[in-house]
Amino acid sequence: MNAITIREVAALAGVSVATASRVLSGNPATSPASRSRVASAAAELDFRPNAQARALRGARTNALGLLVSDVRNPFFADLAHTVEQAAILHGYVTLLGNANERADQQDRYLDTLISRRVDGIILAPVGAGSDSIRSLIAREIPTVFVDRTIAGMDVPSVTTDGTAGIRQAVEHLAVAGHTRIGYISGPQASSTGRDRFAAFTRSVVENGLSADPALVYFGDYQAASGSAGVHALLGLREPPTALLVADSLMAVGAIASLHDRGVRLGVDLAMVAFDDIEWFALLNPALSVISHSVADMGRTAVDLLLQVIDGGTPASVVLPSELIVRASSASSASSATAGAAGTPATPPTAPTASHNSVRTH
Amino acid sequence: MNAITIREVAALAGVSVATASRVLSGNPATSPASRSRVASAAAELDFRPNAQARALRGARTNALGLLVSDVRNPFFADLAHTVEQAAILHGYVTLLGNANERADQQDRYLDTLISRRVDGIILAPVGAGSDSIRSLIAREIPTVFVDRTIAGMDVPSVTTDGTAGIRQAVEHLAVAGHTRIGYISGPQASSTGRDRFAAFTRSVVENGLSADPALVYFGDYQAASGSAGVHALLGLREPPTALLVADSLMAVGAIASLHDRGVRLGVDLAMVAFDDIEWFALLNPALSVISHSVADMGRTAVDLLLQVIDGGTPASVVLPSELIVRASSASSASSATAGAAGTPATPPTAPTASHNSVRTH
DNA sequence: CGATTCCATGGAATCGTTTCCACGAGGTAC
DNA sequence: GTACCTCGTGGAAACGATTCCATGGAATCG
Numbered sequence: 001m002n003a004i005t006i007r008e009v010a011a012l013a014g015v016s017v018a019t020a021s022r023v024l025s026g027n028p029a030t031s032p033a034s035r036s037r038v039a040s041a042a043a044e045l046d047f048r049p050n051a052q053a054r055a056l057r058g059a060r061t062n063a064l065g066l067l068v069s070d071v072r073n074p075f076f077a078d079l080a081h082t083v084e085q086a087a088i089l090h091g092y093v094t095l096l097g098n099a100n101e102r103a104d105q106q107d108r109y110l111d112t113l114i115s116r117r118v119d120g121i122i123l124a125p126v127g128a129g130s131d132s133i134r135s136l137i138a139r140e141i142p143t144v145f146v147d148r149t150i151a152g153m154d155v156p157s158v159t160t161d162g163t164a165g166i167r168q169a170v171e172h173l174a175v176a177g178h179t180r181i182g183y184i185s186g187p188q189a190s191s192t193g194r195d196r197f198a199a200f201t202r203s204v205v206e207n208g209l210s211a212d213p214a215l216v217y218f219g220d221y222q223a224a225s226g227s228a229g230v231h232a233l234l235g236l237r238e239p240p241t242a243l244l245v246a247d248s249l250m251a252v253g254a255i256a257s258l259h260d261r262g263v264r265l266g267v268d269l270a271m272v273a274f275d276d277i278e279w280f281a282l283l284n285p286a287l288s289v290i291s292h293s294v295a296d297m298g299r300t301a302v303d304l305l306l307q308v309i310d311g312g313t314p315a316s317v318v319l320p321s322e323l324i325v326r327a328s329s330a331s332s333a334s335s336a337t338a339g340a341a342g343t344p345a346t347p348p349t350a351p352t353a354s355h356n357s358v359r360t361h
Numbered sequence: 362m363n364a365i366t367i368r369e370v371a372a373l374a375g376v377s378v379a380t381a382s383r384v385l386s387g388n389p390a391t392s393p394a395s396r397s398r399v400a401s402a403a404a405e406l407d408f409r410p411n412a413q414a415r416a417l418r419g420a421r422t423n424a425l426g427l428l429v430s431d432v433r434n435p436f437f438a439d440l441a442h443t444v445e446q447a448a449i450l451h452g453y454v455t456l457l458g459n460a461n462e463r464a465d466q467q468d469r470y471l472d473t474l475i476s477r478r479v480d481g482i483i484l485a486p487v488g489a490g491s492d493s494i495r496s497l498i499a500r501e502i503p504t505v506f507v508d509r510t511i512a513g514m515d516v517p518s519v520t521t522d523g524t525a526g527i528r529q530a531v532e533h534l535a536v537a538g539h540t541r542i543g544y545i546s547g548p549q550a551s552s553t554g555r556d557r558f559a560a561f562t563r564s565v566v567e568n569g570l571s572a573d574p575a576l577v578y579f580g581d582y583q584a585a586s587g588s589a590g591v592h593a594l595l596g597l598r599e600p601p602t603a604l605l606v607a608d609s610l611m612a613v614g615a616i617a618s619l620h621d622r623g624v625r626l627g628v629d630l631a632m633v634a635f636d637d638i639e640w641f642a643l644l645n646p647a648l649s650v651i652s653h654s655v656a657d658m659g660r661t662a663v664d665l666l667l668q669v670i671d672g673g674t675p676a677s678v679v680l681p682s683e684l685i686v687r688a689s690s691a692s693s694a695s696s697a698t699a700g701a702a703g704t705p706a707t708p709p710t711a712p713t714a715s716h717n718s719v720r721t722h
Numbered sequence: 723c724g725a726t727t728c729c730a731t732g733g734a735a736t737c738g739t740t741t742c743c744a745c746g747a748g749g750t751a752c
Numbered sequence: 753g754t755a756c757c758t759c760g761t762g763g764a765a766a767c768g769a770t771t772c773c774a775t776g777g778a779a780t781c782g
Contacts, residue, residue: 022731027770031730048472049769052478056414056768084458105449116412223639252639256642366737378740382739391761392759410738410739411739414767415740418740728778733775735770736769737768751756
């Protein structure tokens, strides 16, 4: 950790630190002679400016904070990737934090990011608004919400409008004859959990389907709650013949649970999940999904944040969602024998269509 | 961004900055009286120490850098998660960077991390050793390699010994009667690519199977090359009846390609992939994998790095791998009709066992 | 040719914190 | 009662960069 400072570069180049600094930070007030001497001295010593010192003096740190709810969720992994690539394009590094769907870890990271004086924060908030989040806003640290929002907080955000996709999904299932559609919901403490649930409820009513509250299971966006949801819903006296799951991780848990119970996806039970993950298309039968663009979301979030950093107050952006039909929702209500909760199904003829998508992919 | 400094806290508390600093950083040389006065002043002002200034003065930044090859690879997403959790336990934040399997992006991040003066770096190196990596070592910045190593660089590392798992897999396939096993390899520029390929070659010889070089396709650990590998291998005049794939992303590409070709996994073609991803167990048929513990790898990497930071020179750690048999490798060589490259198979009777694992999971 | 502008340069202040050093008050030991 | 510690405290230096300001030489203009 032998630190090479600008002082030594200046000494080797035979100029003052001021001149060395000017050359190294691209200040035009330098002569070609000293430019070249400083440049070669810096190269020879393999000099890297100390970002701490630089940030201390100037106002900028050239770092963005990205706090996601769960890195292991492929949706957020993709988001992290696109945000990072967009940020690097603008000369920012991204400090990634993982809240693990827990408010305390989120706050811990938020405090860290604040004290590291990042130039701005992109946040997928967990919970209903902690002190740390309020502190963030009170200090006027540029912040953008992504994927989720917090009611009553006036922060630019980029979110998905799940309504269209969910309406399409419910309609699609209704057309196939399903009248009892189960719903594994996200937590009502999150905006996406509430919004998607509201859209589902509305769509069910619009299509004249059963609005039995027992058909809704409230999960927490993690895999285990998807399993629990399947367990609860298929254990009903009148189980659903189709299932809508509000995010990809819960869908994974749900599918695992269906496997264990011997319930055949797309045969005994139709299923649609929110979030389009590459792997979902590879399942057999392939999983129908409500898709939205992670790439757009990441790029937009960075755009908005840069505008806020530059003193602007950009309007929030809402991105569309869309249903992609695949084989998992091919079963009609009449073909479903979904009461089979726990009783392993007998081997059927294999499902044929396995890669049947509304749009090419 | 109204910055509240320790000076204002000291003023409000009626003490000097020195005393305020001592209280806030836990220095015992403080009286209970000033302790409480400073504490309440800091709370009232919602003071957060400036991490830049703190790091500038002291030697520590309390930040670790983690540079992974690809965040979207579930293996590395899991690794990022475990590393981050282990680090936070020791009071470190983790700055995550994503090399995207590209040496130039890796170097860019490495430079950033160096200039931000992280206390240590955990690196899954891409390529054969760039100037930036050499510079890292020359500066004696605490570094640990994870998952991969670089030949000739004396850096503590934590890696997986794939040999045992690969040997088990080849043997398992040989016992089922397969004599022509295809291999989709990782890049030979990475240590894991070389090691796993060597283990495969050795195991093939040991089991007296065909060592036809045409059975090996060299990919780059990304999904597209898995597709390309399937295309190349199944296009052979004598195609393999079983396939071993060297990482999870290439496995995803391979499976997608098999779907498109109508080749049935576990029926027309047996398959085993390296890396155990939760989703692989959900495929139908479930995918046999060579498993290794991401959690152990992440925790160990942090442990080693902390030892290096404390001046130690810990020995490298090699973790074991193990075969988990599921339905995708259930087909015997005789049942395989794998020449069927491109000709869609007729619907068969459904594969029965779909969740058949050697160990509970 | 003298006055003025331009320009590269170096000295020094600055950012916010930690820590060295000196100092004075109070307590203990002879 | 003097000598010696201990302990809390405040002033000031230090960390490594940027940037304001003053300076002196060259170039330009009348």
